Amino acid sequence: MKKINVKTKTRIEMIDVTSEVSRAVKESGVKSGVCVAYVPHTTAGVTVNEHADPAVAEDILDALSEHFPHRRNWRHTEGNADAHIKSSLIAPSITIPVEDGRLTLGTWQGVFFCEFDGPRSRNLYLQILNAE
C-alpha cells in the first residue's frame, strides 16, 4: 500500500491529486486491476469529478455547505459535525479501474482529496490490486 501526504490550506477544499495517484499506479507495475483510494480521516473524503474548470469543485463544496452548514446547533460539540456528514456523503473511499497500466479516468475526470475540516496534514492511502 502507498501513502500520499496532502497538506490542505483552508477549512474546506478539493485538492487535485490525480498526478500523485497516477504515479503510484505506474510505479505499482499493475497493468490490469483497480486502484482503491482511501481516506483514513473522519472529516475528509475522496471523489472523482471534473478538474478542467475549478468552478466545478467550488460548486460541489458550496452545495454541500448550503445544506450541511458549519456553524449550527449540532449534537457533536467539537464544531465540525458538518465535516463528518460531508465525509460520509462523499465517502472516504473510491475504486477506479486500471487498464494498460493506467487509471481509466474519463477525459474530464480527476481525483480529488476533499478536505472538510482543514487546514491539516492529511493522508491518502492507495491499494492497487491486480485483476489477473
Next chain:
Amino acid sequence: MKKINVKTKTRIEMIDVTSEVSRAVKESGVKSGVCVAYVPHTTAGVTVNEHADPAVAEDILDALSEHFPHRRNWRHTEGNADAHIKSSLIAPSITIPVEDGRLTLGTWQGVFFCEFDGPRSRNLYLQILNAE
C-alpha cells in the same frame, strides 16, 4: 476490463443495467471476487437500489434535483453544475461482491447507471477481480 455502452434518453434518469453487468460477470468466469462498476464521466454516476418499483428511482432523482437544482446561479458556466454535484454524491463507482459466479445482489437490488446531464451516449466500465 469490459465496457458497456448506455444510451440515455432524457436529461436525468436511472437506467437499469443489471442484466448487462450480470452477463459480464458470468462471461468473466470469476466464481468468487468483486465486480467494480465505474463511470468515466463527470456528470453521471452508478448506484444499486430497488428495481422492482420504478417510482423508487424517480423519488431518488426528484430528491436530488430538489436540493441541487439544474438552473441556478452556479459558478460553473456550462449549465450542468448540478449534474457534477449529483455525480459526486451518488459516486462514479460501486463495488459488488461476486459469489458462486454471480453478483450478490439482494432480492430487490438492481444496478443503475445514473444520467444527470443527458441525453448522451455513455460508457460503464466493469473490472472483475478474483478473490483467490
Next chain:
Amino acid sequence: MKKINVKTKTRIEMIDVTSEVSRAVKESGVKSGVCVAYVPHTTAGVTVNEHADPAVAEDILDALSEHFPHRRNWRHTEGNADAHIKSSLIAPSITIPVEDGRLTLGTWQGVFFCEFDGPRSRNLYLQILNAE
C-alpha cells in the same frame, strides 16, 4: 465471502460493526489487500466515520432525515422512499484497504451499518481480496 448478521432496533440508526469486520479480516489471513463491505438491502447502507462520540452518527442521521424526510408525498407508496434515497447517498458498499493483516482505519474511524428502515434482521457481506 463472509456474512455478518445485524439486528437493528429502531427505524433509523448507525450500528458500529468495526469489531465484526476486523475479526473477519483477521480470520481471512489476508495480509495486504482490501475488504469490501456490501449491503444486500435497498433501504440500508454502510459507511466509515467517527465512532468515539455517538453524537456524530446522530448528526449524520438527523441531517439526512432533515433533507430526505420519512413521511412525505413520495411516489413510492410503501412509505420508505426516504430510506431508498438515503441508501444511495450513503451507498451500499465501501472498500477499505487491509495492510499487515488489519483494516487501515484511521484513529477515529469505525465501520457502521446504516439502517434506514428498521427494525429488521439485516446482512452485511464481506469480500476480502489479496493484493498479491
